[in-house]
Amino acid sequence: MRESVDNLAMLKAGLALIAGDECSSRGRIATGHEALDAELGGGLARGRLHELFASETDDGPNAAGFAAMLALLAAGRESPVLWLRTDEAERINGRLHAPGLVELGCDPGLLLLGQAPDIRALLRSAADAARCSGLKALVVECPGKCPMLDLTASRRLALAAEQSGVTLFLLRLNAEPVPSAADTRWAVGSAPSKTLEANAPGPPMFEIELLRRRAGPAGMRWMLEWNRDRLIFREPALPGAMVSLSSSQSVSANDSSLRLSA
Numbered sequence: 609m610r611e612s613v614d615n616l617a618m619l620k621a622g623l624a625l626i627a628g629d630e631c632s633s634r635g636r637i638a639t640g641h642e643a644l645d646a647e648l649g650g651g652l653a654r655g656r657l658h659e660l661f662a663s664e665t666d667d668g669p670n671a672a673g674f675a676a677m678l679a680l681l682a683a684g685r686e687s688p689v690l691w692l693r694t695d696e697a698e699r700i701n702g703r704l705h706a707p708g709l710v711e712l713g714c715d716p717g718l719l720l721l722g723q724a725p726d727i728r729a730l731l732r733s734a735a736d737a738a739r740c741s742g743l744k745a746l747v748v749e750c751p752g753k754c755p756m757l758d759l760t761a762s763r764r765l766a767l768a769a770e771q772s773g774v775t776l777f778l779l780r781l782n783a784e785p786v787p788s789a790a791d792t793r794w795a796v797g798s799a800p801s802k803t804l805e806a807n808a809p810g811p812p813m814f815e816i817e818l819l820r821r822r823a824g825p826a827g828m829r830w831m832l833e834w835n836r837d838r839l840i841f842r843e844p845a846l847p848g849a850m851v852s853l854s855s856s857q858s859v860s861a862n863d864s865s866l867r868l869s870a
Contacts, residue, residue, distance in 0.1 A: 637681050637775065640840025644830050647818075648792075654682070655773040656791035657766040661780050663797030663817070668701060668781045671796040673712065674814055675747050675779045680714055680839050682745035682775040689714075690737055692722040693749035694730050700751060701781060712812070713836035727756050731765075738768035738776050749779045762788035785819060793820040799831055802844070811835065813844060 636651035645651045652658060658678070662671040679689045691704065706716040722737075724730040727750065734748045748765075750757055762778075766789035769776045778790065785793060795817040801810035812834040818826045832841040 641832050654775050655770050657769050657776045659778045659790040659793040661795050663795045667797045670798045674796045675777050679745040679747050687744045688718045689745045690720045691747045694724050697749050697751045713839050735768050738774050739772050741772040743774050746774050746776045751781045759787050791822050
């Protein structure tokens with residue numbers, strides 16, 4: 609009996625090592641923010657599922673913009689980004705704004721928008737897209753409580769992303785975190801940006817919190833400023849604006865109905 613337990617432990621250790629090697633060989637998505645990348649071991653892991661939540665109800669647009677920026681980091685300037693959402697998401701959150709995407713440094717011509725009639729079709733389409741190894745970045749916008757997006761459904765998405773190498777960003781607006789197979793989970797909020805000359809608005813600024821990650825501690829916060837010319841985040845220009853604080857809180861198949869547009 610003891611030998612069986614030891615063999616099982618050795619097998620688990622071997623599988624963990626293999627998984628780590630695969631993640632390392634795929635590399636990580638460097639955000640450009642030195643402190644954040646250092647904490648994550650070089651950036652967000654490619655080929656993994658990452659969850660994004662709005663810190664407050666009014667932070668939905670900020671979380672959506674942050675998801676778009678991460679997708680740009682994962683895909684690069686030349687590769688397309690697939691964004692999947694439901695009809696309800698468009699009614700509630702509005703259409704994606706092409707001029708706004710341009711301001712972020714995104715080429716709207718490289719954004720493919722897939723719209724599904726309901727959550728069931730969205731999750732099926734997301735699983736199919738996550739299996740497409742030719743895709744580098746996938747954003748799945750799943751609003752509200754979404755009971756169909758349970759632990760089993762998230763594991764299905766995570767497994768598909770790991771096997772194909774697609775980096776999947778699950779955007780959860782008007783939702784509370786529940787158990788999932790996500791590699792990391794984030795809360796995204798807005799932060800004051802530095803005004804430019806002639807009172808022009810400054811670059812987008814975010815305050816983010818790492819709520820959970822599978823391979824290490826969580827609870828840290830950072831302030832990030834987006835550089836649209838280089839498509840990276842950086843530490844804010846304002847003196848003392850960057851923080852990294854510990855938090856004691858914890859938060860605990862093909863579907864023909866999908867419509868694609870560019």
